[in-house]
Amino acid sequence: MSIDVESKLLIVDDLPENLLALEALIRGPGRTVYRATSAEEALALLLDHEFALAILDVQMPGMNGFELAELMRGTERTRHIPIIFVSAAGRELNYAFRGYESGAVDFLHKPLDPHAVTSKVTVFVDLHRHRKALGQEMEKLAAAHHKQKELVEQLRQTQRKLEHAVRMRDDFMSMVSHELRTPLNTLYLETQLRQMHLSKGKLESFAPDRLPAMIERDQRQIRNMVRLIDDMLDVTRMRRDALSIQPQPVDLAALARAVVEGLRQQAEAAGSMIALEAPGELRGVWDEFRIEQVLTNLLTNALRYGRGKPVEMMVSEAGGIARITVRDQGIGIAPEDQERIFEQFERTDDSRKHASGLGLGLYITRKIVGLHHGRVEVQSTPGQGALFRVELPLQADAKTATQARA
């Protein structure tokens, strides 16, 4: 048992000399003795200290020992303190009986037998020490139990996260293979058609004037597949924070014109068109390939979800910041989805109905913009289209995604 448990002992007697004598009997290491010459004084001490034992003189002027004991029994804080009554009255007065009624655990008659007093006090002090030590053990146990519960909860959370990640990965694999199969299908049908033409001797399909279109068709499908794979790899790099940018002087206006021109066919296929408003030149230092990716992602989305209505892109500069806005008049994005769409693999239910895709475009876009110290935001009212705004400082320092806070 630990010795550092301090046992406080309360002795109450109206005669100081009795108190001194009693204290001399019961003091010892690990014990502190408090003396009170009246019940009132004792009550004040009982408020401030937690006692292991109280030794009460029965006959005192004012409140007597029994009355004090009753008060102690009536208060939660003091109810469990063992009480030993001391009385000089004759045994024939039946004080002991009354004493037990008021909650005494023992009764001593004056003159005190020193040996009886010390051994009784030792029993109660030991009891108190045991109880205290047990209490401390219980507290430790409760704390350990609490800690354990916290750990289990942490583990559960981690497990949920892991399960979510695994499910995401499985969905992602399934999605990637689905997306790859679309261009692959077109390409495969082309080759089967050519094989059939060849086997039937229909060589006119391979006439020189038809070859460029054939090659262009194949290349488009191959580009689609390459882009899907690039997106996948970009995301993997971003997750490892290993994506870096290589800023070079770029004319953003010219880049925007080239991207819009490159998407002309796709816009027509969607029954739409892209209107570009840009200055003659907008020079800045960015990673041209990555910014092209941003413009392409935003415009491709606008065409996909734009319901065939015209798409507008505006490029401008003010106060050392280049601003790109892409506006469509399509299905729009619900307010609760406007943050989520920038997360990887996140797609709104509405978007799934309208177009296939991996749900990586906006995630990649935000990462790239973040790497350029810029920001991207969306404004949208469902049913009334969406406006994506990208702001890029004219000078972007090379840094890694670790530092990027997009």
Next chain:
Amino acid sequence: MNVLIVDDNVAAADLLQELLTLQDHTARCAYTAQQALDAAAAEHFDAALIDLTLPDFPGSEVARRLRSATGEAHPKLLVAISGFSVEDAAGAGARALFDHHLQKPIDIAELTAILSSAPH
């Protein structure tokens, strides 16, 4: 056979049409679910090849509408086409609605075998 091809991927649909034509079938393309239903109402087809992901509503819904309450379909043979495996596509309730399921990329020999196995 007269085949209805339903796929919003115009290039893939047109290629399939050309391939079937070269195999002495006749084929028509529909690029949306609504176009498919309109075509099926206006013309007799022996088979329909239906992509499961269409812009206006799912291919499984097209199949459901082509089937009468007794489960008999017009056209008689319904083939699902999708980038998903049969198992994944079955999750969408598509399996029971179709006679066959083809996963992209489509092998034309496999498709021909399915068409020739169908009662005329």
